[in-house]
Amino acid sequence: MANSPEMRASDADRDRVAAILREHTAQGRITMEEFNERLESLYESRTYGELAKLTVDLPDVDLRHLPVKAEAPRASQKPAQQGMHSGMKAAWSAWAVASGINWVIWLIVSITSGDLIYPWPLWVMGPWGVILLMSTIFGNNPPKRP
Numbered sequence: 001m002a003n004s005p006e007m008r009a010s011d012a013d014r015d016r017v018a019a020i021l022r023e024h025t026a027q028g029r030i031t032m033e034e035f036n037e038r039l040e041s042l043y044e045s046r047t048y049g050e051l052a053k054l055t056v057d058l059p060d061v062d063l064r065h066l067p068v069k070a071e072a073p074r075a076s077q078k079p080a081q082q083g084m085h086s087g088m089k090a091a092w093s094a095w096a097v098a099s100g101i102n103w104v105i106w107l108i109v110s111i112t113s114g115d116l117i118y119p120w121p122l123w124v125m126g127p128w129g130v131i132l133l134m135s136t137i138f139g140n141n142p143p144k145r146p
Contacts, residue, residue: 005049017042017051023061030058088136095132099125 018039025035038054045051084092102121110116 003048005047005052007048008046009048009051013048013051014042014045017054020055020058020061024055024058084136088132088139091132091135095125095128098128 021035021038021042024030025032042051042054099121102124106119106121
């Protein structure tokens with residue numbers, strides 16, 4: 001069944017038209033002022049006919065086949081760097097610092113007691129290290145960027 005101009009539009013329909021307006025703004029067909037005016041009218045629209053009036057003077061845009069914009073590499077990020085995301089690096093750093101502190105404490109206690117005591121830091125760094133290792137090997141979902 002074809003959508004008649006009197007038929008009610010959904011939020012998804014409004015979002016689609018908003019995306020089309022954003023694309024036309026990005027391409028320079030409408031100014032930011034026009035975009036804001038049309039966007040205001042868009043969210044007040046109730047029917048397909050009202051939505052169509054907002055883009056009637058603009059060419060059709062296929063949102064599924066837009067050219068992909070290349071993201072410029074950040075200064076702190078090397079292009080060939082495909083390793084761990086920053087959250088995983090921070091987790092490994094915390095593990096290394098905590099493990100180092102525990103080994104220093106163990107060494108100080110061993111030296112002051114005059115005898116090598118049981119290497120208890122293994123119980124701190126072992127399970128935590130295993131969990132981090134499994135997350136590093138099998139976890140492939142980096143954190144979402146805002």
